[in-house]
Amino acid sequence: MPEGHSIHRLAHAFAELFGGQALAVSSPQGRFADGAALLDGHRLLRTDAHGKHLFLGFAAGRVGEGPADADLRWLRVHLGLYGSWTFAGDSTFSGPHAIGAPRRRVGEEEQAVAGIDAAAPGEWTPPAPRGAVRVRLLGTHGVADLTGAAACEVVTPAEKAAVQGRLGPDPIRADGDGEEFVRRAGGRRRAIGELLMDQEVISGVGNIYRSESLHRARLHPRRLGRDVPLARLRALWGDLATLMADGVATGRIVTVDAEHALDDAADPEAARWYVYHRTGRPCLVCGTRVSETDMQGRRVFWCSRCQRAPRRRT
C-alpha cells in the first residue's frame, strides 16, 4: 500500500475536492452496500489521517448547520497491501489522480491516469466504475473510486478514537510525539526493523521508509531497540518526519540525498533508493552489494557495510 504520506495526501485531496459537498455514495461492487446507504447524500465535512488509516467525516443535514463532532459518521479506509483510490472529474477537478496500488512498477506510488477529463463543468459525466469498486464517492465535479481496500467501514466518533488510540505516534501529524516513539521503541528486545513496522510503536511507516530510514541512520534492521541509543532513536524519528513530510508534499518517496543521487538513464528505477529493492546492486553510499532478508514475512534491505550487524547476544 502507499505508506502514511499517501494517506495524508488523500485526506487533503478529499477535503479539497469534495469538502462541504453532499456526496452520492454507492458501492458498485456491492460489498459495501450497507455502509454506502448510511452515508449516501451526506456532506463530507472533515477528513483525517492517522498512520495508514484514512477517515472521512460525514454528516446529514443542510448546509449551514454545524453538526457537533459527536454526530459525525466516519468512513474509515485502510488500503492494505493493494488498495487504491482512483479519481476522475471535469476540468475544474484536479489533485491526485490515483493513489495506492496498483503500480505499474515498484516505486510508482502515484499514477497519473487519464481520468481528469477536459469536459466543462456541467458537461461531465462520471465514467463507469472500472473493476471491483467497493465505494464510489460522487461529487459535483468528480468521483473517487475505491478498490482493494483491506478495511472499509462506517464508524462512530468513539470507534474512530478507539482505532487511533491503538496507533503509535505518526511523524506526519502535528500531534506526533517523537518522545512517545522513543518510549515505545527504546529498551525493547525486538529488532528495530520490526519496531518500525509495528503501527503501535510508530504509525505510517511502511516497507520502503523502513529500509531507507534505517540505512540513512546506519542502523542494522536486526539491531534490538534496547541497543539503539536514545539519541539515535530521536534522530531516526526526526529523519522520518522530514522524509514523510516531503512525501506528503511531493507524492513521492524520496530518500536519497543529492550527494548520493545517481543518474542511471539505462535503469532509472535502479537508483531510486539507497537499498530498497536493490538486492545485489551497489549501495549508493559505499558500493557494497545490497543484502536482503525476510523479516516477519516482509523483505528488508540493508547494506552490510554501512549498517553493521549487531553483535550476537547470548
Add this chain to the structure above:
DNA sequence: GGTAAATGATTAC
C-alpha cells in the same frame, strides 16, 4: 490466459 508480486495487518495453529 496463468502466475507471482505488491509500499499490510489480523487470525489461527
Add this chain to the structure above:
DNA sequence: TAATCCTTTACCT
C-alpha cells in the same frame, strides 16, 4: 510461523 483477506498488473507462456 503460517494462512488468510483485499485486487490489479507485470510478465511470462
